[in-house]
Amino acid sequence: MIVPYELKYRKALIEICWRTGFYGKDLTGTDLFHDKEVFALCFCLHYVEFAPELAYIALDETGKAIGYVLGAADTRAQKASFVSTMLPRIGRHLFFNTFWIDREDYLKMRAWAQSRKRPRLDEEFLLHYPAHLHINLLPGYQGQGHGTALMAKLLEEFKARGVPGVHLGTNSANEKAVPFYKKLGFELLDEKPGDMWGAGGDLKSLVFGKKL
Numbered sequence: 466m467i468v469p470y471e472l473k474y475r476k477a478l479i480e481i482c483w484r485t486g487f488y489g490k491d492l493t494g495t496d497l498f499h500d501k502e503v504f505a506l507c508f509c510l511h512y513v514e515f516a517p518e519l520a521y522i523a524l525d526e527t528g529k530a531i532g533y534v535l536g537a538a539d540t541r542a543q544k545a546s547f548v549s550t551m552l553p554r555i556g557r558h559l560f561f562n563t564f565w566i567d568r569e570d571y572l573k574m575r576a577w578a579q580s581r582k583r584p585r586l587d588e589e590f591l592l593h594y595p596a597h598l599h600i601n602l603l604p605g606y607q608g609q610g611h612g613t614a615l616m617a618k619l620l621e622e623f624k625a626r627g628v629p630g631v632h633l634g635t636n637s638a639n640e641k642a643v644p645f646y647k648k649l650g651f652e653l654l655d656e657k658p659g660d661m662w663g664a665g666g667d668l669k670s671l672v673f674g675k676k677l
Contacts, residue, residue: 466523466524467521467522467523467524467614467615467618468521468522468524469517469518469520469521469522470513470517470520470521470522470533471522474522474530474533475510475513477522477529477530478505478509478510478513478522478530478533479501479502479504479505479509479510480501481530481531481532481533481601481602481603482501482504482505482508482509482601483501483504483505484603484604485601485602485603485604486504486508488636488638488639490604491604492504503555503559506551506554506555507555508599509533509535509599510551511543511546511547511550511551512535512536512537512543512599513535514550515537515543515546515547516536516537516538516543518622519535519536519537519538519619519622519623520533520534520535520536521533521534521615521618521619523602523606523611523612523614523615525606531602531603531606531611532600532601532602532603532606532611532612532615533600533601533615534598534599534600534615534616534618534619535598535599535600536596536597536598536599536619536622536623536631537596537597537598538595538596538623538626538628539595539596540591540595540596540597540632541591541595543597590632590654593629593630593674593676594629594630594631594632594654594674594675594676595628595629595630596623596628596630596631596632597631597632597633597634598616598619598631598633599633600612600615600616600633602615607641608641612645613649616649620675620677623677624677628677629676629677630674630675630676630677631674631675631677632654632672632673632674632675633646633651633672633673633674634670634671634672634673635670635671635673636668636669636670636671637668637669637671638668643671646673647673649675650675651673651674651675652673652674652675653671653672653673654672654673654674655670655671655672656669656670656671656672657669657670658670
């Protein structure tokens with residue numbers, strides 16, 4: 466079942482983000498980070514505040530939240546809002562919480578943020594693919610149609626708003642995601658060397674897009 470995001474799903478959203486944060490796999494045990502809240506502030510919570518009407522949750526037969534899709538119809542506006550509203554919150558959380566609770570985690574997070582090279586999307590690209598999305602499903606629930614249902618719901622909403630195209634980013638290490646996106650009609654638009662988490666190997670950052 467696919468339902469609109471509500472505040473009651475916040476904890477589940479954070480957990481799903483964490484358990485799929487390592488190239489689609491669980492971050493638990495990787496020793497990369499320990500603070501789930503700040504990780505979620507970086508990667509998912511802004512979307513449900515910026516555009517909650519473009520956030521959907523997948524539930525299993527018991528009503529447990531097992532996945533989500535989060536969207537932004539205007540990538541420029543979303544990124545500007547993230548910089549002005551979310552980055553200060555992340556900074557405050559890191560200093561007033563993470564720094565005092567887990568100094569090592571604080572240093573790791575700061576080093577990661579400083580070293581990360583954020584891709585810049587040119588104006589022509591955003592003219593054709595102005596929207597973007599993030600989708601994640603808990604391990605054990607992938608390959609059962611939940612992702613397809615989530616995507617269908619969000620893409621339908623984008624179309625209703627007159628959005629001409631949508632893009633998303635992933636990594637070649639996320640082996641299940643790439644064929645899934647291609648199956649849904651997304652095309653590979655950009656490919657360059659990239660390893661967000663230092664996993665090693667010949668990894669590539671990938672950008673897929675779909676005209677609507």
